Amino acid sequence: MGAERARFPRGAAAPVSLVPRATDGLVSAAMSDPSLSAPAPTVHVLIVAAGRGARFGGPLPKQYCSLAGQPVLRRTLTAFLAHPAVAGVRVVIHPDDRALYDAATDGLDLAEPVAGGATRQESVRNGLEAIAPAAPDLVLIHDAARPLISAGTVDRLIASLATHVAAIAAVPVRDTVKRAEGSRIADTVDRTHLWRAQTPQAFRFADILAAHRAAVGLDLTDDAAVAERAGHPVELVMGDEDNFKITTADDLARAEAAMMARLGDVRVGQGFDVHQLVPGDHCWINGIRIAHDQTLLGHSDADVGLHALTDAILGAISAGDIGQHFPPTDERWRGAASDKFLAHAGSLVKAKGGMIAHCDVTIICERPKIGPHRAAMAERIAEILGLSLDRVSVKATTTEKLGFTGRGEGIAAQATATVRLPFDLPAPGIA
Structure with a gap:
């Protein structure tokens, strides 16, 4: 591990990166190009999902609310799990939320969650202590309630850590800033050097673990404040305006609108x-077993609706069609x-973003x-596809x-499916 860390020399940070640098993405490029001699760093991601979201309101913590048919937390996790540079993802949760967590992450390849x-x-x-046995080179710490993280932001942060101890995603303040005394303006603040911090915040793992322990x-x-207190310079890396934190119900609506804009096809x-x-x-129809004096004939269970x-x-x-993916000549089916x-x-749709x-x-x-069933x-179809019930219709005639x-x-079935895809398919990890 010591030899690996020598690839990331300590020392003074370079000037603040006000825009993405031409070298951004070199680390992820090294991972995919075996001709580059330096081995890629091991990157783990820590998702902080232990908050209760008092400002959000509602019956659920915001990270478990539905965003375009999936929990916010799941959308955040899948963005990182799909990124080629990420070797592992760990989640910190509130102990009372274990059932919500299990439902939101069903089927995802994750280690046991950590109690907040x-x-x-x-x-x-x-x-960080839970990740420590894996001894990664780098760690990205991210808020669960920022589901619109882009692969480009992750790339830029990882690239920055090749020459810096710490780096955070941030965007420059564009609005005029006023300092107030009560309800009156006391001063206009120079915004030239002001940035809005986002997550992920990225660190060399050993350094941020030691800083947190101290x-x-x-x-x-x-x-970043923990790293600053330990004396580590923190680099600013250009973030993304869409990478905002969901804090209120209005933020959730804004996030859904942003997702729909991305999925315009x-x-x-x-x-x-x-x-x-x-x-x-019996017959199997739309995933439900119905007692009947006849059955449907087919190579599989002959569920005509599904x-x-x-x-x-x-x-x-x-x-293509179902026969291309699951040929009736294949005994497996x-x-x-x-x-x-x-x-x-459904998984093919998700794979296309x-x-x-x-x-x-x-x-x-x-x-x-069919009426009684x-x-x-509808509930079974929604369950199989991971959809909310209002996105499924079942009729009979x-x-x-x-x-x-x-x-x-015999029995016939006809179906339509409406799918939203990105016009220009993003790199893996864009929500």
């Missing part, structure tokens, strides 16, 4: 599927639950009756006893 302390500073120190009992406002896909009815005792919806999602992102197919289609805005499934049959079907569905020979 009485202050933010104590929470961060707890998190600051036990204090209540400093951020981790709106696409609609359609799907259609038919399966034959044969003697049996098959149609899977094709609709694949069509919206121009990714014999009798398989169709929720696997639908979840796969997009989201499913809405899906609508119509089941066409005389029997079994519609609510359960008959053909007035006409055709093969009217004669009870």
Whole structure:
């Protein structure tokens, strides 16, 4: 470890970076280019999610509120988990929020969360101590309530640590600043050298851990202040105006609007599927097992509704059809639950940096009756795709006893899916 740290000499910091430098991104480039001799530093991220969000209001802490269909915390985490330079992510949570945390992070590759302390500073120190056995070179400390962090900001911070002990994302103050006495202006403050601090705040791990240990009992406002107290110069790296902290309900609405602006490529896909009815005792339709005197015939569980919806999602992102991804000639899918197919289609949307805005499934049959099961079907689809219930619609109709569905020979389903994608797909990590 000592040999690795020699790559990052201590010493005086370079002048403040008022704009992104031409060298930004060199560290992440080194990671992807094996011809570069210097090994890439090991980068871990510490997400601080132990706050209660008193100013936000509402029944949930802000980090667990829904942002475009996913918890704020999950969107923050996936941004870092997708970044190629990040080797590990650890989260500090309030002990009372464990159930909320587990629901928000289901399926993500994360270490056990760390219990927060009485202050933010104590929470961060707890998190750093938990990361210490991994001995990373660098650590980025980030607020859970800043879900719109960009890959470019992360790149610039990591690059800055090649020549600095500490660096923070920040943006220059652009508004005129007034100093007040009571409700009156006392002075106009020169804003030339004023910056608004953001997170991530990035450090060489051993230095910030030692600084936090030396600051036990204090209540400093951020981790940069802890580093400053230890005598470490802190570099300013250009942040992003979208990387704001969600503090109020209005901030949450602003974050959702910003996400929708990024996901301006709106696409609609359609799907259609038919399966034959044969003697049996149940049918799988839209992920729900329905007792019936017939069953649907197919290589998998023949869930006609989920098959149609899977094709609709694949069509919206121009990714072929269900047969290409799960060929009926492949024995792996014999009798398989169709929720696997639908979840796969949803994961492809997320891999493109997009989201499913809405899906609508119509089941066409005389029997079994769909009405009593519609609510359960919608809930199951929402669960599989990780959507809020208001983004899922399930309907049913008959053909007035006409055709093969009217004669009870089979069941048909048609589906549409509305998907939002970035026009210009971002680098991994952009929310």
